Amino acid sequence: MNFSVITDNLYFLSTGLWTTVHLTVFTLIGGLLLGTPLALARASGHRVLRLPALLLIETIRGIPVLMLIFWIYFLLPHLVGAVPAYTAGLVALIVFNTAYSAEIVRAGINSIDHGNVEAGRATGLNLVQILRHIVLPQAFANMTPALMSQAVMVYKTTSVVFVIGIVDLFRAATIVNNREFKPIEIFAFVALVYFIPCTIVSRYTRRIEIKRMIRHGTFQKA
Amino acid sequence: MNTFFKKYASATALALGLVAAALPSLSTDAAAQGPGESTLDVVKERGTLIAGARNDFPPAGYIDRNGEWVGFEIDFAKYIADKLGVKLELIPVTSRTRIPMLVNGNVDMIIAVMNPTVERGKVIDFTDPYFLGGQALLVEKGSGINSIADVGGKKVGTVQGSNDAKGVLAFQPDAELVYFQEYPQALLALKQGRIDAMSTTDLTLRKFADADDSLVLVGPPFKPDPWVLGVRHDDSEWRLFLQKTIMDAWSDGTIRDLYAKHMGGTINFEIPVWPEYYSK
Incomplete structure (x- = not known):
């Protein structure tokens, strides 16, 4: 075991980590921005909106993300011309995350008692106002733990973009290993870099959940 | 809740449409090449040669400890860019992505330890080998x-x-x-x-x-x-320019020097050079 291979290649590995980080952040933001309207469509009373949304969400959730990345990588050039691998990878990850975020947002909205909407109407708010000031703020508060678990999942899932040549943390490690042949040291380090932030976020999520349960009086010590 | 969402439906549809319309702006202009226009002109006009290369294949193309591209093919790609008088931009490719990236226009050429085959020839074109x-x-x-x-x-x-x-x-x-x-x-x-x-x-x-x-x-x-450069179909002007550059690199000793630098030792084969063919 010789971990100097990590310090020797730290600069390149950190550029890979940086790619992983902004892929994760953009994927989370994009997924939430697109997932919220998709969730509203999915929960809509209109069949014209609800059925396509349902079909889209179930299709995306039903196919492997690896396949989705390959497919979008080959599909995008036919629609919009040449795109860098990064764009194709990001679009695929956002599409993937949109479907999952939509289900989280829908569950969040469903968790808000319908009485809130009725109360809003009784005070003379219009529907957009009800959504903005009453439903979504409460829904997002309820969704926080689920969204944070999703963030952890996205952070780990970004590693599959290596298949189209994007140099994220995992791909950077592979490239370094192709030159140094120290797979045990290199991938142990990479596992740690994935593991530590994920664990911290998971623990923090658990604390938020417990606090909320205490507030609602439903907390039982395990 | 249902009537609530019914009324919100049109706003939702609009938002989805807007985001979908914004997505194509993420594309690049690398493929902005008119019909009948050679990549040679495109590259000179752009002032940059975009090469698809390996970053995971020592000693041909890899990343050193400082995070820089190095290798036999990387230096040869620089040589080609110098001959053109343009800057070099390297895009990482793998065995699986290099051909789609060339065909889609992400790169101007493939320099990625590629062998010519009949199968690949159906999709892209090759130069003669620069290395065996x-x-x-x-x-x-x-x-x-x-x-x-x-x-x-x-x-x-x-x-x-x-x-x-x-x-x-x-x-x-x-x-x-x-x-x-x-x-x-x-x-x-x-x-x-x-x-x-x-x-x-x-x-x-x-x-x-x-x-x-x-x-x-x-x-x-x-x-x-044989290691060959990959170019798009129907672009003889670009292919023949690269072909001539390969021969120049053999006649002026560049390939020999790069072999000594990256592979070590003396190269034990020759690739025939006939520069007169191109000057006629």
Whole structure:
């Protein structure tokens, strides 16, 4: 075991980590921005909106993300011309995350008692106002733990973009290993870099959940 | 809740439409090439040569400890850019992504340890070789495998998307192929006895053999392994320019120097040069 291979290649590995980080952040933001309207469509009373949304969400959730990345990588050039691998990878990850975020947002909205909407109407708010000031703020508060678990999942899932040549943390490690042949040291380090932030976020999520349960009086010590 | 969402529906549809319309703006102009226009002109006009290269294939193309692109092919790509008087931009490609990236217009040429095949020729065009490697076998010492004929019924590891699998089968149809993502994985499998041999260009294998006493390179290469540049179909002007640049690099000693620098030792073959052909 010789971990100097990590310090020797730290600069390149950190550029890979940086790619992983902004892929994760953009994927989370994009997924939430697109997932919220998709969730509203999915929960809509209109069949014209609800059925396509349902079909889209179930299709995306039903196919492997690896396949989705390959497919979008080959599909995008036919629609919009040449795109860098990064764009194709990001679009695929956002599409993937949109479907999952939509289900989280829908569950969040469903968790808000319908009485809130009725109360809003009784005070003379219009529907957009009800959504903005009453439903979504409460829904997002309820969704926080689920969204944070999703963030952890996205952070780990970004590693599959290596298949189209994007140099994220995992791909950077592979490239370094192709030159140094120290797979045990290199991938142990990479596992740690994935593991530590994920664990911290998971623990923090658990604390938020417990606090909320205490507030609602439903907390039982395990 | 239902009537609530019914009324909100049109706003939702509008928002989805807006985001969908915004997505195409993420595309690049790398493929902005009119019909009949040569990549040669596009590159000169742009002032940058965009080359698809390997960043995971020492000594041809890889990333050093400072995070910089280095290698035989990287230096040769710089040489080509210098001949054009333009800057060089390198885009990482793999065995699987290099051809789609060329066809889609992400890159102007492929310089990525690529062999010409009839199959690939249906999609892209090639120059003559700028380098000749050879496909060989790497085995454990005392394995009893002394030539490609000996791997009949044995497990041979190769990498997905490369041409090595076909090379093995052409010389020993009874070999059992095992595919890996990367060469180090095949190497690990070989050392753990999960495969009996691995096969790719002798340069890569020699490096593995040098680093590990228990491994040995089998004989001379069983199949020549020409490295060619890849260009798009119907672009003779660009292809012939690259062809001439390859010959220049052979006649002015560049290839020999790069071989000594990156592979070590003296190059033991010649690629014929006929520069007069292009000056007529």
